Amino acid sequence: MTLVTHVLACLFGIGSWVAINGMWVELPLIVPEIPEGWYLPSYLTVIIQLANVGPLFITLMHRFKPGALDERPVIYGIVVMGVLATFLLAFLWKYTLTMGDTTHSVALLVLSFLLSVVDCTSSVTFLPFMMRLQPKYLTTYFVGEGLSGLVPAIVALIQGVGVVHCKNATNPHANANVSMGNSSWGSAEGELQAHYQPANFSAQTFFLFLSAMMVVCLVAFVLLNHCPAVAREHKRELYISRGLAEKKGELGLPLQNPGPEQKPMLSPLDDPVMEPRSSFGKGTYSKPEIVFIFVVLAWVNALTNAVLPSVQSYSCLPYGNQAYHLAATLAAVANPMACFIAMFIPNRSLVLMAALTVIGTGFGGYIMAMATLSPCPLLVHDVSGIALIVLTWVLFVLTLSYVKVIIGIILRDEGHSALVWCGAVVQLGSMLGAMTMFPLVSVYRLFESGDPCNTKCPK
Known part of the structure; x- marks a missing residue:
């Protein structure tokens, strides 16, 4: 039954972000049909940040009324809402409402x-719920969370979203063969479009697929809670009881081998960084080290989820368009791949975490530099430039995804409350990253998009 529980934990994790990830990959099909046009991504960025009212409420409840909120009813509620919202989206996303002189896709924005x-x-x-299962299933959950981006991306590729054919502007019936963005055209033929x-x-079919994925998540969650065959994989209910001091040690059990009794890093009654020293995994970590872990968590999620x-x-x-699709798809594959690696090579080293964060940030710096230089980045006329940008995206996601798993393993050892704060910091980092990039991209327009068919940069 261990394999069954692993599969259910993975399917449960897929439901965590599959809806919003699906929205992003479907934008090329949605945008031409709605009045917002390509301003929709900017609207979505703001909407997602406003939605952090949910995590804020949950975090405040755990902070000021520990034990008063059971996450299971909340999970049932939000997953059912996800099923209904994606189902309604399939039929209502084109509907508009005129308000004054402007028309908006109100149903699309509300849903x-x-x-x-x-x-x-x-x-x-979702993360705190995983405390009810054996520690080994947390990494499987992270694999599912990674697949929540990969699965809709693969379906969108099958759907044919964003596939570009370059045609001569003066003779649209004559197709032009474009190889990886290095277009060749002459003045006699005109520019490519x-x-x-x-x-x-x-x-509509795609949104119904997303609704089906949310149903799968709901079924997996029900089975994780009520299937008799999976019940043996649960920790006892006392495992998450804060009132029994003798059970507090179990909250700090490492993923591989049981260790000595440890005090949870984040007591519901104490601020997470007020303790001068906290028991952390198998060793004792100082307050600055705990702060460092959360700062890295916020930074990594800001980079990978927003910036x-x-x-x-x-x-x-x-x-070229092919380079864009390769980078997006392979980067989506890199996320669950990092989680698979962590299943066999779990690590809690803060030194390794810091090193990988620096390396991943370096890859991110190269990507940001190429975006700043757009539409004429380095090696734009060379196949090596294409290979380099695709490889950099893969390594960027791979390294920082592994960092997130390291932090998840560390905080899993620290107990239920630590995972609540983990989720809160993930959302905080993502929000700060989005708030930073929104004005730069959408207001000040510091970045200029390249043409997938025409590269007019000097050689």
Whole structure:
């Protein structure tokens, strides 16, 4: 039954962010049909940050009324809301409402807000729920969380979202072969124009697929709670009881071998950074080290969830549409791959965590530099430039995803409350990253997009 529980934990993790990730990959099909046009990504960025009211409420409840809130009813509520919202989205996303002189896709925006509440709140409820299962299933959950981005991306690729054919502007019936963004055209033929290939199936079908994925998440959650065969994999209910001091040691059990009794790092009645020293895993970590862990967690999630995704098209499209799709797809694969690696090579080293954070930030710096130089980044006319930007995106996601798993393992050893704060800091970092990039990208327009068909940079 261990394998069954691993599968259920993975399916449960997929439901954490599959809805919003699905919204992002479906944008090329949605945008031409709605009045907001390509301003929709900016609206979504703001909507997702407003949805952090959910995690804020859960975190404050755990902080000021510890033990008063059971995450299981909350999970049932948000997952059911996710099922209904994605189902309604399939039929209502085109509906508009005129307010004054402007027309808006009110149904799309409202349902996107509800889905954002679902996914943001999952960060502070799904992880603490995993405390009820054996420690080995946490990494499996992270694999599922990584797949929540990969699965909709693969379905979107099958759907044919964003596939570009370059055609001669003066003779649209004459197709032009464009190799990895290095277009060749002459003055006699005119400039090439990008024409998006019709999708293999509609956006409605895609949203129904997302609704089905949320149903799968709900079924997995029900089975994790009530299936008799999985019950043996549960910790006893006393495992999460804060009132029994003798059980507090179990909250700090490491993932591999049981260790000595340890005090949870984050007591519900104490501020997480007020303790001068805290028992942390198998060793004793100082207050600055605990602060360091949370700062790294916020920084890594800011980069991976907001800062770099907001400039992905700017960093990749100058190299061609194929480079953009390769970078997006392989980067999505890198996330669950990092979690698979962590299943076999678990690590709690703060030194390794710091080193990987610096390395991953370096990869992110190269990506940001190429986005800043768009539409004429380095090696734009060279195949090596294409390979380099794709490889950099993969390594960026791979290294920082492994850092997130390291932190998850560390905080898993520290108990239920630590995982609540883990989810809160994840959302805080993502919010700060989005708030930083929104004005730079959407207001001041510091980045210029490349043309997937025409590269007019000097050689």
